[in-house]
Structures are given as C-alpha cells and as structure tokens.
Amino acid sequence: MTHLADNLAGKRVAVIGGGIAGLSAAKDLARLGAGVVLVEKSETLGGHAAGYGCKAADRCVKCGACIVEETIREVRATPGIEVHLLSTLDDVHRDGRYTLTLTPADGLDDAPVVAVQADAVVLATGFKPYDPREKPYGYKTFPNVVTNLELEAMIRGTDQVIRPSDGAAPDRMAFFQCVGSRDAKLGHLWCSQVCCGSALRMARWMRSRRPGTDITFFYIDVQTFGKDFDVFYRAAKDEIRMIRALPADLYPVSEDGLKAVFFDPETHEPREAVFDMVVLSIGLLPGADNPLMATLLDAPLTDDGFLAKTADSADGVFPAGTATGPMSIPDAIQSAEKTVRDVVRYLEKN
Ligand SMILES: Cc1cc2nc3c(=O)[nH]c(=O)nc-3n(C[C@H](O)[C@H](O)[C@H](O)COP(=O)(O)OP(=O)(O)OC[C@H]3O[C@@H](n4cnc5c(N)ncnc54)[C@H](O)[C@@H]3O)c2cc1C
Ligand code: SF4
Ligand code: SF4
Known part of the structure; x- marks a missing residue:
C-alpha cells in the first residue's frame, strides 16, 4: 500500500459518474494516494441504486442497496476527493496530461465552467433504463x-x-420480466442480469408485508446471481405463481383491473388473467452519454453501444461498472476494483 501511495503521489484521476462504480473507484484511488476529481451530472451521488429500498423481510436479502449509502459516506470522509456535482464533461485536451472542461448541468447556465487536470480518466457513466412506452402494456x-x-x-x-x-394496496400483482431486454425486435439481445433477482426480492418483500397478496411472475427464464440466490429462488417459488410466458397484451377492464393476455406454456392455449397492478421489469441499456464519451476520449464502444472493457489502455481511459454492460451492485464494485488496478498499473508506467 505504501509503495503504491508513493507511486501515485502527485497523480490525478478524473472519475466521470458518481454511481456505485464511480464512487468505489474514487474512494479506492484516493486511498491509494491519487488525487481524485469526481464528476457527477446530477445533484446527488449514488446513481440509480441510491433510489432503491431495503427489501429485507425477516432477514437481509443482499440486494446491495445499503452499500451505496455506505460508499457515499466513505467518499465524503476520504481526503483527496474533489466532488463536482451537477457537472459534466464537455471538452477534452491532451498534452501529456488531460485537461478536462467541466460544464454545469442543464439549468445552471450562470455556474462557472471549470477546467481540471488529470493523468487518467475512469468512465463510470452507468446505464440508461429502457423506456417501455412502445410496449403494448x-x-x-x-x-x-x-x-x-x-x-x-x-x-x-x-x-x-x-x-x-x-x-x-394491490391484491393481485403481476411482474412482466425482460421488458426491453432479450428482445430481437429491439436489437437488445442481452440479458439485463439484475431484474429477475430484483423483481423476486420485491415480490417476496411484498408478501412478507401482506401475506395475502397474490403475485404472478411472467418470465422467459430466471437469471440467477449471487451465491445464495438458489436458496432464495426455491423459497420464492413457493410463494409466487411462476408462468413461463410473456404477455402479448394488457388492457384495462372494470374497476381498475388490468387484463393480461398470454399463451399458456402448458396447454398451448391463449389465456387471460386480471391484476390490480403490473410491474414492468425494464432492462439496462447503454448509457445515454456513451457516444459522447467515446468521441471525447477516443474510447471504443461494443456493437451494443456499451463502452468496451479495457484492461490496458494506452491513453489512460478506463471504463467501469454498467457503462460496460448490465451488472449488479456487487459486480459494479468488483468492476471498479479491477479498473483501479488497471489505472494504477497505467500510472506507474506513465
Ligand atoms: C429496477 C432495477 C433494480 C435493480 N436492483 C438491483 C438490486 O437489487 N441489486 C443489485 O445489485 N443491482 C440492482 N440493479 C442494478 C444497479 O442499479 C446497478 O448495478 C448500479 O446502479 C450500477 O452502478 P453504476 O455506477 O455502474 O451506474 P449508475 O447507477 O447508472 O450511475 C452512473 C452515474 O453516472 C452519472 N453520469 C452519467 N453520465 C454522466 C456524465 N456525462 N457526466 C457526469 N456524470 C454522469 C449518472 O448521473 C449516475 O449518477 C438494479 C437495476 C434496475 C434497473
Ligand atoms: S443489502 Fe438490501 S436487504 Fe440487506 S440490509 Fe442492505 S438494503 Fe436491506
Ligand atoms: S435478468 Fe431476468 S428479467 Fe432481466 S433480462 Fe435477464 S432474464 Fe430477463
């Protein structure tokens, strides 16, 4: 650690994006002795996961939501991290070091434009949630x-x-999975990784609060993640009706009911079911700013539009977290840890 801190003294890293991946990278780099400039577009740190609730029922279900709050506290308490909220990257010059021009986010026209220097850049600009308005739901x-x-x-x-x-409170709930993911018509062939676990945790949380709630889960197949997920999933199946089909249509019926039309996987006949409330498990799409970041920093994109993972960047630009593809909070932290190792290796050589 001392050896790394010595090598990183005087080095500065810009981290673009203050979600869990950017926060983790900023904290780890600062603890290793680098100066960190953390740039966040919105007015708060934490990214999407800062909006998730605790789904513990009788015990913690390891959803990861509280890790985000803890990491924000750690970043605030770590010396050497300069946080720029409501800021985004607007221009980049490289003459040995990077000079990054940060402009205020929309609506702050009178705020100053700031130039910061950096030896390397971490791109942790996250994902964009799918907008399901085009689906027949x-x-x-x-x-x-x-x-x-x-x-x-x-x-x-x-x-x-x-x-x-x-x-x-709804008595009859349905979750529709894979909305905007694994969808050839949209060209979104990827699995979003986290929405099966997230929906099942929310469904079980609801059953723990109102055990009489009738919950149906429409799915293609269940993506499992995390080491305890199999046990959790077996318990969930005892409480939730699982139907291996995705509804083709949803329309209103009397008294605020919503009728779902689907193809019964067992009888191979069309079927209908009525619900009080429907939850669409929307997928994770490439971040809206990926094309801009790719242009400004010459960072390659994958065919799907995510930032390509780079272990060994000649230019000192390293993506992390869901900017590179769908992943959970623990995986975004792991991705940030790996990125920090790559950045350190780069800074030691340059
Ligand atoms: C409905 C849903 C439920 C989920 N539930 C779970 C769960 O229970 N457990 C779990 O482990 N995972 C869950 N996930 C996944 C989790 O949200 C992600 O793993 C996590 O948010 C990834 O963090 P990130 O930092 O990569 O990206 P983000 O959370 O997207 O953060 C990116 C940050 O970068 C900022 N940014 C973007 N562009 C710029 C720019 N140009 N300049 C400056 N800042 C910028 C954004 O404002 C944002 O703050 C869920 C996802 C969804 C959609
Ligand atoms: S990991 Fe999730 S369920 Fe567990 S305590 Fe934290 S927020 Fe609650
Ligand atoms: S995690 Fe589940 S709901 Fe999400 S895209 Fe993958 S299979 Fe579909």
Missing part, C-alpha cells in the same frame, strides 16, 4: 402499470406498495 396510459424502478422508489420512499390510481 399501457405504460404512462394505465396508472397502475409501473416500472421496477418506480416500485423500488415507492418502497424506499413510503415503505409500502400502493396502486397509483387510488392509493389502495
């Missing part, structure tokens, strides 16, 4: 159709799940 038209992100925010904000239309 009435999102933004039927009030009781919400996304998994909105359900997370509801759990975090109110510690309960209610129907937006009337504030009543």
Whole structure:
C-alpha cells in the first residue's frame, strides 16, 4: 500500500459518474494516494441504486442497496476527493496530461465552467433504463402499470406498495420480466442480469408485508446471481405463481383491473388473467452519454453501444461498472476494483 501511495503521489484521476462504480473507484484511488476529481451530472451521488429500498423481510436479502449509502459516506470522509456535482464533461485536451472542461448541468447556465487536470480518466457513466412506452402494456396510459424502478422508489420512499390510481394496496400483482431486454425486435439481445433477482426480492418483500397478496411472475427464464440466490429462488417459488410466458397484451377492464393476455406454456392455449397492478421489469441499456464519451476520449464502444472493457489502455481511459454492460451492485464494485488496478498499473508506467 505504501509503495503504491508513493507511486501515485502527485497523480490525478478524473472519475466521470458518481454511481456505485464511480464512487468505489474514487474512494479506492484516493486511498491509494491519487488525487481524485469526481464528476457527477446530477445533484446527488449514488446513481440509480441510491433510489432503491431495503427489501429485507425477516432477514437481509443482499440486494446491495445499503452499500451505496455506505460508499457515499466513505467518499465524503476520504481526503483527496474533489466532488463536482451537477457537472459534466464537455471538452477534452491532451498534452501529456488531460485537461478536462467541466460544464454545469442543464439549468445552471450562470455556474462557472471549470477546467481540471488529470493523468487518467475512469468512465463510470452507468446505464440508461429502457423506456417501455412502445410496449403494448399501457405504460404512462394505465396508472397502475409501473416500472421496477418506480416500485423500488415507492418502497424506499413510503415503505409500502400502493396502486397509483387510488392509493389502495394491490391484491393481485403481476411482474412482466425482460421488458426491453432479450428482445430481437429491439436489437437488445442481452440479458439485463439484475431484474429477475430484483423483481423476486420485491415480490417476496411484498408478501412478507401482506401475506395475502397474490403475485404472478411472467418470465422467459430466471437469471440467477449471487451465491445464495438458489436458496432464495426455491423459497420464492413457493410463494409466487411462476408462468413461463410473456404477455402479448394488457388492457384495462372494470374497476381498475388490468387484463393480461398470454399463451399458456402448458396447454398451448391463449389465456387471460386480471391484476390490480403490473410491474414492468425494464432492462439496462447503454448509457445515454456513451457516444459522447467515446468521441471525447477516443474510447471504443461494443456493437451494443456499451463502452468496451479495457484492461490496458494506452491513453489512460478506463471504463467501469454498467457503462460496460448490465451488472449488479456487487459486480459494479468488483468492476471498479479491477479498473483501479488497471489505472494504477497505467500510472506507474506513465
Ligand atoms: C429496477 C432495477 C433494480 C435493480 N436492483 C438491483 C438490486 O437489487 N441489486 C443489485 O445489485 N443491482 C440492482 N440493479 C442494478 C444497479 O442499479 C446497478 O448495478 C448500479 O446502479 C450500477 O452502478 P453504476 O455506477 O455502474 O451506474 P449508475 O447507477 O447508472 O450511475 C452512473 C452515474 O453516472 C452519472 N453520469 C452519467 N453520465 C454522466 C456524465 N456525462 N457526466 C457526469 N456524470 C454522469 C449518472 O448521473 C449516475 O449518477 C438494479 C437495476 C434496475 C434497473
Ligand atoms: S443489502 Fe438490501 S436487504 Fe440487506 S440490509 Fe442492505 S438494503 Fe436491506
Ligand atoms: S435478468 Fe431476468 S428479467 Fe432481466 S433480462 Fe435477464 S432474464 Fe430477463
């Protein structure tokens, strides 16, 4: 550690994006002795995961949400990290070191433009959630159709799940999986990795609060992750009706009901079922700023539009976290740790 701290003294790294990946990278680099400039577009640190609620029922289900708060505290307490909120990268010059021009985010036109120097850049600009309005599920038209992100925010904000239309607790809930992921028509062939686990955790949390809630899970197949997931999944299957099909249509019926039409995988016949509330498990898409970052910093993109992983960058530009593809909070932390090792190796040589 001392040896690394000596080698990194006087070096500065810009970390673009203050989600869990950027926070972890910033904290680790600063602890290793580098000066860190952390640039975050929004007004708060934490990224998407800062909006998730605790889904512990009788015990912790390892959703990872609290790791984010803990990491923000650690970043705030670590010397050597200069945080720029409501800022984004606008221009880049390289003459030995990088000079990065940070401009204020939209709506802050009178805030100053800042130039910062850096020897290396970590790109942790995260993912963009899929917008499901183009799917035949009435999102933004039927009030009781919400996304998994909105359900997370509801759990975090109110510690309960209610129907937006009337504030009543839903008796019949459905989760539609793979909305915007694994979808050849959209050209999104990837699995978003986290939405099966996230939906099952939210469903079990709801059952622990209101054991009578009837929950149906429409899926293609279940992506498991984490070492305890199999045990968790076996328990979830006892409480949740699992239907291996994705509804083709959803439309309103009397008294705020929503009727889903799907192809029964067992009888091979069309079937219908009515719900009070439907949750769309939307997928993780490439971050909106990936093309800009790729242009400004000459960073390669994958065919899908994520930033290509780079272990050995000649230019000192290293992506981390979901900017490189869908992954969970623990995997985004691991990705940041690996990126920090790559940055250190680069800084030691340059
Ligand atoms: C509905 C849902 C539920 C999930 N549930 C779980 C779960 O239970 N457990 C789990 O482990 N994972 C879960 N995930 C995945 C989790 O959200 C991600 O693993 C995590 O958010 C990745 O962090 P990140 O830092 O890579 O990206 P992000 O969280 O997207 O953070 C990126 C940050 O970069 C900032 N940024 C973007 N562009 C710029 C720019 N140009 N300049 C400056 N800043 C910029 C953004 O404002 C943001 O703060 C879930 C995902 C979804 C969609
Ligand atoms: S990991 Fe998730 S379930 Fe466990 S305590 Fe933290 S927020 Fe709650
Ligand atoms: S994690 Fe589950 S819901 Fe999400 S894309 Fe993969 S299989 Fe579909």
